[in-house]
Amino acid sequence: MDLVTLEEIRQLKYRYLRCVDQKLWDEIGDVFTLDATVAYGTQVYGKPLNMTGRDEIVAFFRANLGPEIITLHAAGQPEISVDGDTATGSWRFEDTVIAVEHRVVISGAAFYQDRYQRGADGAWRIAHTGYKRLYEAMMALDDLPNFKFLAGVPKAAKTTGTTGTTGTNVADTAVR
Amino acid sequence: MDLVTLEEIRQLKYRYLRCVDQKLWDEIGDVFTLDATVAYGTQVYGKPLNMTGRDEIVAFFRANLGPEIITLHAAGQPEISVDGDTATGSWRFEDTVIAVEHRVVISGAAFYQDRYQRGADGAWRIAHTGYKRLYEAMMALDDLPNFKFLAGVPKAAKTTGTTGTTGTNVADTAVR
Amino acid sequence: MDLVTLEEIRQLKYRYLRCVDQKLWDEIGDVFTLDATVAYGTQVYGKPLNMTGRDEIVAFFRANLGPEIITLHAAGQPEISVDGDTATGSWRFEDTVIAVEHRVVISGAAFYQDRYQRGADGAWRIAHTGYKRLYEAMMALDDLPNFKFLAGVPKAAKTTGTTGTTGTNVADTAVR
Numbered sequence: 001m002d003l004v005t006l007e008e009i010r011q012l013k014y015r016y017l018r019c020v021d022q023k024l025w026d027e028i029g030d031v032f033t034l035d036a037t038v039a040y041g042t043q044v045y046g047k048p049l050n051m052t053g054r055d056e057i058v059a060f061f062r063a064n065l066g067p068e069i070i071t072l073h074a075a076g077q078p079e080i081s082v083d084g085d086t087a088t089g090s091w092r093f094e095d096t097v098i099a100v101e102h103r104v105v106i107s108g109a110a111f112y113q114d115r116y117q118r119g120a121d122g123a124w125r126i127a128h129t130g131y132k133r134l135y136e137a138m139m140a141l142d143d144l145p146n147f148k149f150l151a152g153v154p155k156a157a158k159t160t161g162t163t164g165t166t167g168t169n170v171a172d173t174a175v176r
Numbered sequence: 177m178d179l180v181t182l183e184e185i186r187q188l189k190y191r192y193l194r195c196v197d198q199k200l201w202d203e204i205g206d207v208f209t210l211d212a213t214v215a216y217g218t219q220v221y222g223k224p225l226n227m228t229g230r231d232e233i234v235a236f237f238r239a240n241l242g243p244e245i246i247t248l249h250a251a252g253q254p255e256i257s258v259d260g261d262t263a264t265g266s267w268r269f270e271d272t273v274i275a276v277e278h279r280v281v282i283s284g285a286a287f288y289q290d291r292y293q294r295g296a297d298g299a300w301r302i303a304h305t306g307y308k309r310l311y312e313a314m315m316a317l318d319d320l321p322n323f324k325f326l327a328g329v330p331k332a333a334k335t336t337g338t339t340g341t342t343g344t345n346v347a348d349t350a351v352r
Numbered sequence: 353m354d355l356v357t358l359e360e361i362r363q364l365k366y367r368y369l370r371c372v373d374q375k376l377w378d379e380i381g382d383v384f385t386l387d388a389t390v391a392y393g394t395q396v397y398g399k400p401l402n403m404t405g406r407d408e409i410v411a412f413f414r415a416n417l418g419p420e421i422i423t424l425h426a427a428g429q430p431e432i433s434v435d436g437d438t439a440t441g442s443w444r445f446e447d448t449v450i451a452v453e454h455r456v457v458i459s460g461a462a463f464y465q466d467r468y469q470r471g472a473d474g475a476w477r478i479a480h481t482g483y484k485r486l487y488e489a490m491m492a493l494d495d496l497p498n499f500k501f502l503a504g505v506p507k508a509a510k511t512t513g514t515t516g517t518t519g520t521n522v523a524d525t526a527v528r
Contacts, residue, residue: 018429
């Protein structure tokens, strides 16, 4: 068992996920091979998101995940098999997308099925990542009248919604 | 520190959890020793779930976790100690059970306390797994009038509940 | 790559997080160096929580996280770099705080930025841990009339709130 390679692939995956949630679009490209493919099984768009090539993938992130969209990707439970300069990996994950201005939260869970490739420079990259949903659901923050953001929300968005007054009351009862 | 054994035990646990959430009842038996015991501390049944033997455990999963029950198990933070052909492990986890037809969600968190055993075939298996709850709670989806499943729900279930019309309105405002 | 050190640091972090959620205040001190610093980016107090020294940190936990406060810390996706007897680590995490008596839930996500130090006794300890929020939000359990605790709640708290009757009805429809 090549434990060093397993750790390298884990750190690759963690960097990818961190770049998404921290919106590091200048850095994220290097985690993919140039001809990488993705097949995200989200149903938010009515059909799965299939893309080909590092450039298309990064351009999608840049165009769709602006500051008004909070994304949270928690992946773990990796089952990785290495075969020379290629590898496959299964990862369990849950993701949450908070569309702050629309006051909508989308939650889902799935298992990633990934392929990895070691390049001429010795670095592992994602050649393919994709998943099918165990479930996916959406809800409206307005169904929770006392819901209130404390951090992470763009300034303009903080004043929207219906949480103003009641939110303040709730804050007064928070743990101190 | 026997890092290969730690990785083998981690992958064993991940396979177990994946078989549960993917409902792979033909595969899950092999993760347990024949005389394995479980002591799940869920309070959904009013008392903890104690079972003995691979056959009883697998039969329980098969009978109780059909397509109308979505289960999500996220475990991590393993603290594993190996002593020859036996090992113990603590794992932090959160689980969510969505009873689609009853429109009920049960959430909980706990630390697994596991024992593992290496068999004559060299493979590690779960000899015991159990946990006591940090907390467990249930809620009704009907408290969220705009809640809507996007994926993962059996066909028949999609038409139940009260989300039909308002769900559609929310979908129209989702991220695109 | 020093895989043994990576595992030692992971287990250190897991012990720290487990001591918090299990409220093991007599044990938690040893995970910190004597002069450790923390900079928790929660906004619950209106400003980040900065503390210096093992004693101050442990005293804070002991004073603020009593049995009526349930905390859940799920961390993973570690990116750790080792340099001799010091190391740095990035960890993705989500935390949930349930203030049972106030019937308030605070949820957040962030990336920890940690520094670790190996002592004269050979043990790794946390020299600094801190984070900035990706988001943080609070909600009131009373917005979910059917919400009901099944486990993990102090006896006195179980009778507070408005869930009594409706909660019982929901329990009757739970998975069996």
